[in-house]
Amino acid sequence: MSLKSINHVLGILEKQAKWQEQPFQRLLKFWPEVVGLVVAAHTRPLSIERDVLWVATSSAAWAQNLTFGRSSLLLKLNQKLPTPLVDIRFSTAGWQNPSVQRKQQQTVLPDEHPSYLGDEISRPEITPTKDVNTAFGHWAKTMRSRSHGLPLCPQCQSPTPPGELQRWTVCSVCAAKQF
Ligand SMILES: [Zn+2]
Structure with a gap:
């Protein structure tokens, strides 16, 4: 790939990053506060797509429990968001992620x-x-x-x-x- 096309791709990625930053980055900040620390440790918001929040969970059991409780969670989240979410999807997909694992191993000789x-x-x-x-x-x-x-x-x-x-x-x- 040429340098020119790399720069083009990087430009697009940067725009996407900026665009995604707004509601989702806000949500990331208050997520632990809204769901509580225990749930926060077993969940990781992945993205907001068409007003649906996608959240990875550490196990299928967590996904199931949280799916049952999602309407009250939705209410709490929507009080803090500029654009209300219509739903939340919990799934174990996307839980395994190298950057998260690294975060959990932070005690290793920083x-x-x-x-x-x-x-x-x-x-x-x-x-x-x-x-x-x-x-x-x-x-x-x-x-x-x-x-x-x-x-x-x-x-x-x-x-x-x-x-x-x-x-x-x-x-x-x-x-x-x-x-
Ligand atoms: Zn330099």
């Missing part, structure tokens, strides 16, 4: 890697010779750091984990370019 941020998907390999990889690396970094309020790399101005700046004074992408 500062072992300078790029570690604690709760994100694994980093793409960054190869200094490949422009496409560099572009992707920067994009992935931007996506990952959106909610972290990270310092900017002095060279390329992309948000950078503080551990990278400490080690290389620039982000890992720029550091890789120097070698």
Whole structure:
């Protein structure tokens, strides 16, 4: 794939991400508060599609129980949402997700890697010779750091984990370019 088409795809992904951010991101924030911590530990909202909220559950039993209780849950959620949901679907599909598993394993040596941020998907390999990889690396970094309020790399101005700046004074992408 050429760099141009990669940039095109990334542009679309970014727009989608921004679009999805609004009601769904809000819901993610108050979800544990509305359902309670026990239920929150066994559920993970996946998306809102056509005013239907999709939620992954840790087991079929949870999906079943929550499906029975969904009308009262719907009322509580709709009090907090700008656009009311029409229904909630619970399913075990989508529960297995590497980023969530990683989140649960957060106690494992968090500062072992300078790029570690604690709760994100694994980093793409960054190869200094490949422009496409560099572009992707920067994009992935931007996506990952959106909610972290990270310092900017002095060279390329992309948000950078503080551990990278400490080690290389620039982000890992720029550091890789120097070698
Ligand atoms: Zn940089």
